[in-house]
Amino acid sequence: MTRHILVAPDKFKGSLTATDAARAITRGLLRFDASIRTIECPIADGGEGTLSAAVAAGFVRIPVDAPGPTGRTVSTAYARRGTTAVVEMADVVGLQRLPGGTRQPMTASSRGLGHVIAHALDDGCRHIVLGIGGSASTDGGAGFLQALGAKLLDEHGRPLGDGGRALLDACALDVSALHSGLQQATVVIACDVDNPLCGPGGAAAVYGTQKGANSTQVEELDAALEHWAALVDTVTETNARGIPGAGAAGGVGFAAMAVLGAELRSGIDLILDMVGLDRHLHEAAAIITGEGSLDRQSLHGKAPVGARLRASAHGVPAYAIVGVSTLSREEEAAAQFAAIYSLHDREPDLARSIAGAGNLLTAIAQDLAAEHFATSADRSCAAYD
Structure with a gap:
């Protein structure tokens, strides 16, 4: 059975809705390899979005x-x-x-x-x-x-x-x-x-x-x-x-x-149940989640960490693309993502990062795919046929 990459971000407040963010990430994955199969599942934590x-x-x-x-x-x-x-x-x-x-x-x-x-x-x-x-x-x-x-x-x-x-x-x-x-x-x-x-x-x-x-x-x-x-x-x-x-x-x-x-x-649990995240995690090769800011509050019930917890229960690696991360290295390790990518690392100017968030997400998703989903004779991503 063909496995897929689940794209499940929260909103990037002030720049992208969760739906827009999911589309931008998918564009990056397909730009790397058009044969990748994705399922988009925008998420929220009960607030805006x-x-x-x-x-x-x-x-x-x-x-x-x-x-x-x-x-x-x-x-x-x-x-x-x-x-x-x-x-x-x-x-x-x-x-x-x-x-x-x-x-x-x-x-x-x-x-x-x-x-x-x-x-x-x-x-x-x-x-x-x-x-x-x-x-x-x-x-x-x-x-x-x-x-x-x-x-x-x-x-x-x-x-x-x-x-x-x-x-x-x-x-x-x-x-x-x-x-x-x-x-x-x-x-x-x-x-x-x-x-x-x-x-x-x-x-x-x-x-x-x-x-x-x-x-x-x-x-x-x-x-x-x-x-x-x-x-x-x-x-x-x-x-x-x-x-x-x-x-x-x-x-x-x-x-x-x-x-x-x-x-x-x-x-977060209520919304993840509502959008059927666990159903989409079945047979997923990986999940890519994210939000505008990954901080200490994120570790206590925010959407990306909630999605990572669900993914771990299914044995699915979780990657995060965020606007900015203010977590220390120790806190990032505790969040247990397979990798965390930041728009801020690509574009440190906040105004330009917000204005160009969609293009930045696409570019970073393409890089993420190249680094983690590339196929070779001895390393294959299960998101491919």
């Missing part, structure tokens, strides 16, 4: 208009296969959706995420997969729940405004009118952070500054989340604020678990 990975795996993209993090309507989508819907938070209410990139730490909302999920439920989807990385808000998931039918009121009985700051005025929560489709639905969250909702390791303290909050605002947001958590605990008779992952996506993890009974799963 999750939607594209689902579509590349055969899901159908369903367009939706929804409120972005500031309330301005954005054109987004979810991916559907059968009754399963994949929703990427970053694509609707992520940092990339902030007008002009201006952070709004106190007023940004997760409302649009709930809007997209409601659309999927209306269309009959009953298994909801949420990729919640890259969020722009720290609202405890309040906007997300409101879009799904929850009523959140202030002391005067008025609907609560958007954003984390408004949570300080929350006095009443009614979840009796949640979308009826949720009664038959399962909600699974792709999440690779273990932060609780509040406190020094919580959503505001750890991620608030990334979303534009100063030190005073971080304290205010944390107090608001504490107040919100107490209200949710009372209404739902749960105590989810301390569960690892409750602080994910500014508290969306907390709201989804406490109110919707959502399950948190490892983002």
